Every structure is written in C-alpha cells, then in structure tokens.
Amino acid sequence: MEPMSALSIHGLWKRFGTKIAVAGVDLEVPAGSFYGLVGPNGAGKTTTLSMATGLLRPDFGSVLVRGQDLWADPPAVKAGLGVLPDGVRLFDRLTGAQLVTYAGLLRGLDRDTVRDRTADLLRTFDLSADADTLVVDYSAGMTKKIGLACALVHAPRVLVLDEPFEAVDPVSAANIRDILAAYVAGGGTVVVSSHVMDLVQRMCDHVAVIAGGHVLAQGTVDEVRGEASLEDRFVELVGGRRTEGALAWLRTSSD
Template sequence: MLPEPGPAIEVTDLRKVYGEKAAVDGLTLRVERGCFFGFLGPNGAGKTTTIRMLMGLAPATSGTIRILGHDMPGDAVAIKSKIGLVPDDTLLFDHLTGGEFIEFVGRMYGLGRPLAHQRTSELLELFELHGAGRKLIGEYSKGMKKRVAMAAALIHRPELYLLDEPFEGVDAVGARLMKDILLDQVRQGATIFLTSHVLEVVERLCDRVAIINQGRIAVDGPLSELRAGVAADPDRPGTPETLEDIFVRVVGGPARASESIDWL
C-alpha cells in the first residue's frame, strides 16, 4: 500500500512539565508517512515521555499533536486503533501466556475471534514462541517478552509503530528477525518511530534521525545528510561522521577516560 498524503506525526511546541522541570520543552517535529524515523537522546532526555504523549498515555502541558491526520487527545480512540506500540517496559500481563496476550490484543483492536486466533498462531510461529506452550509471560526472559510485545504490535497491521527500545535484551537472531519484519512494514507503507540506545542499529535501519537533549531537538534531518558533515577525527578531514560521532558531539560527550583518570 502507498502511504497516504500528509505527515504521520506532526508535533508543534510540545511541552510536558513535572513540577518545575520540563521533561519535554518546546518540541517541534514532523515525521513523514512511510519513514523509518530514529528518535535518539541520552538517558532522561525526554524520549519515553514524548512517546507517552504521542500515545495519549500522558497529557501534554501545552503544544499540539497530530497523528495520521487526527488530533491527540481529541481523536485518541481513532489514533490508537492505527498504532502498534512496543513500550520500553513491555506492559504485558504476566499471568497470561504469550499466545493469550497476543490474541487478547487482537480482540481489543476489533479482530474477530477466529482471525485473532489464526494471526496469533502465525505470529507465535514467526517469533519462535510456539515452544513456550502454557508458560506464563511472567516466566519469560526479557528477550521473549520483547518478542511477544512486537508480535502484539503487529497483529492488527497498524499504520504507525511507536517502538521504545524494542531490541533491548533480544538475542542476535531475534533482533535480526525483528529488523527484517520492520523493514518489510516500511516497504509496505507503514511508518516507524524508533528509540534505541544501540546507534549501530539506528544507523542501519533509519532514513531520518532526530536527537533530543534536555527536552529539546538538537538535530533533525536525513541520516545521509547528517553523516556528510565534517569528521570528528581531525586527521581524516572530510570523512563522513558516524551516527555515534554525531550523537556524542551533539549531546556533549565526557572527557576520554585516559584524560580524566590518570591511573587508568
């Protein structure tokens, strides 16, 4: 399917204040449909808070959010029906099996029981979770929980995926499978909004990147253009920067260990 016209996400001057501290401070962002978008930042920069506002789980203090042509929170139900979410803390039900949870999510999104059951079986097979049998989610490893969360996000074929650290704790085989599935979803016209601390993964998957620091956007643009800047290494002028180079330069990396502790 071809992406519909207009942005998947359009955020203007978004703020979220807790007490006297702004976790997100004047965020303006546009994510086009069909884009694999990387949303990066150091710990505490405001990434998860932003995703929670996009999902309607945390009300914004001020600013506007428009997702897939709908306003949040006014059209929250319509928006949520078109979104697949993999949260950082994998909000799963520990006392269900993986299959029960995935099928439950499918039913919540309006799938009929036979279709939800069929898709659940196929997703369990795809994510190699069928061997877990009657084992409860509370007994799963972190990587298995991420696989269940990803499968549940896929079951209703959403237009937009919000993925908060989806590869954390997932082994190399599982991560490769998840990456291939996500890339295929983008090829089919879906939009992916990804946060990850694994910059090599972002660099390989994303075509556009924004870096948030202290609640504000520090860098936003196509990854190819960002990497075409001056190299961080003065001995290699003109060499394209890696995403890690860009990230450390933008957020202000620490001094080298050999410079900060003499005896190391």
C-alpha cells in the first residue's frame, strides 16, 4: 500500500490587509508521525494550522487530510480531525464536563459514548475533581487540558494542536506527552506547534521550521538538526540573534 500523508499542504497563501502572513507553505506530514512545527513569534504557525484545520479559508493552496481535499468538502474531512487552536476562547461558561459533552455531541456521538469518554478524559487529564467547575474559573494550564480533551473526544485520526504545552505544569505536560505518544503508537498522527525546541527534539520524530510565512526546513528531526541541537539549528536558520550591547542599563551590577 502506498504510504499516505496524514496531512499534505501545497502552496498555501494568506494575506491579512497588507500583511502576508503565510507565503507559499508546503508541508508533508506522514501518517503515524509525531510532527513538530517550530518558528518564532509571528512566523505564521497559527495561520497555517488554522487553514489546515478549516478554521480559516486560504487565499490560495490546497490542504489534503489523508488524501481528501479539506476545502472541497469541509464537513466530511473535518470529522477526522481533532483541533486545539491557540489564542481563542472556549465556551467557558460551561463546566468542564459540559464542555467535553458539548464537543462530543456536536461531533454526532451518542449520549452513552459521550458520557463514558467524558469521564475517561477528565480522569486522564486529572480534571475529575473540577468536572463541575466552570471553565472560566480554570487556570491557564487546566484550560489547555480541557481543550485537549475536547479535541480527543471523537477519536480523530489526525490531531492538530497549536501550542498545547503553553502554561501547562511539568507533571501535566509529561502526562499529555504520554497520551500523545500512545496515540501515535496506535496509528494516529499528531501535529503540534511549539516554541520549546528541547521539547520538540525529544518528543517529535518529524519537524518543520517556519519563519516569515515560509518553510525553511522540514523532514525527520535528525535530518533537520544534523549534528547540532535543534535549538542551535533553529537559531541558525531563522537568524536574528543579538545580545551584544543590548540593554546595558539593565545590568544592576553597573551601579
């Protein structure tokens, strides 16, 4: 059988007003891979992932999810996607249990399945004690976890997570990593974006470096980083490191 890409992005462009956020991005995410998307702030990661999950219509380009054109038939393709966007709200006036239930019901699951999976997910993410607390009263890390639970409730084949580890405490982050690793081992595909190179290097098997709306490098983590660490390779690719003489007045020892 021909190895199929879980996610295949070709010539993706997006312009906001006069600013071109994404300028011709191509990405191949092999099925069954744990794929990291890294880039500096404003690189176009969130815009790319939004277009890859059907939340934002691209100006040009195509998105194939497991061989199906996302923008040609969004309802059919989105059913197999689990999404956790960054920088958006949740319906946070619902309790944690209600929010996961809502996500499950919207995806067309029946009542019993939703109830069982909601209980499972809340337990796994260590949120059972806060199941009846309004999400608006959750901490930032708990909010990420409940969002991840919502993305998983319908058992998608491909997971696209934008900054899933931001503000998550180390124990929860380790738990999430284990859950995602098990998911990949079971045949699922995960795409995560992150600023934390170290995390990506340890966790992912594939990586793409994106900056200024362009893909600078992509492939397996070992291919991209070569001999160096991913962090050094990233800084070398993206450039713009400057520390000499910066903010000299900030050194308190100079008094």
